[in-house]
Amino acid sequence: MPTATAREPAWKSAALITGGFVALLWVLEIVDTASNHALDAYGVQPRTEDGLVGIALAPVLHFGFDHLVSNTVPVIVLGFLTLATGIARGLLATAIIWVVGGLGVWLFAQPSSNHAGASVLIFGWIVYLVVRGFLNRHTMEIFVGVGVFLVYSSVLLGVLPGTPGVSWQGHLFGAIGGFLAARMLTTRRAGRVGDGDSYRPTY
Secondary structure, three states: OOOOOOOOOHHHHHHHHHHHHHHHHHHHHHHHHHOOOHHHHHOEOOOOOHHHHHHHHHHHOOOOHHHHHHHHHHHHHHHHHHHHOOHHHHHHHHHHHHHHHHHHHHHHOOOOOOEOOOHHHHHHHHHHHHHHHHHHOOHHHHHHHHHHHHHHHHHHHHHOOOOOOOOHHHHHHHHHHHHHHHHHOOOEOOOOOOOOOOEOOOO
16 A cells, blocks of 8 residues: 655645635725724835834735626636646745835835735736746746737736826736746756756746
8 A cells, every 4th residue: 555645736736826826806895894994904005114114014905896706716816827847846936926015015105005916916927827838948838928928918008007096016026026036946957958858947
């Protein structure tokens, strides 16, 4: 009788983690609505001490159910794809996007504003997924990146200012975080250009 327990496939773990994260978003919005939107105060408020808390909390908070509904499907799809080819790498990429996006908003967004929502992660995941395959030169990751670009390329226009009430700064710095994550976590082996199957994680 075998004594070793087989490892859970990455896609199953990715689905569980992504599903749990989405459930957390909905639970928090239910709590927020029940408390007369008390949690909204914990978004990123640029260049204030209280607003620093938002760097950690803003991506899991939303300004109402309409805001959350618009983010739910992209979080499910992009979060799953980010994690499915490697849980550790996907979580680390998400952490980089989370911090870079939050810090960018805190440093550069207009004063007396409040920013929250998972879209900072969504924009980061889009750029991460599009860029990582080409940096790694891994065929499957390139296919995933091309597919993500075809589906979400028009969404990337959200990094530009112009829509009232939309945190284009969060979109922009989330996207920058996604690029940095792809660059920092490249797994292509130095000196083996073109070999998509050679991996040496750099983290």
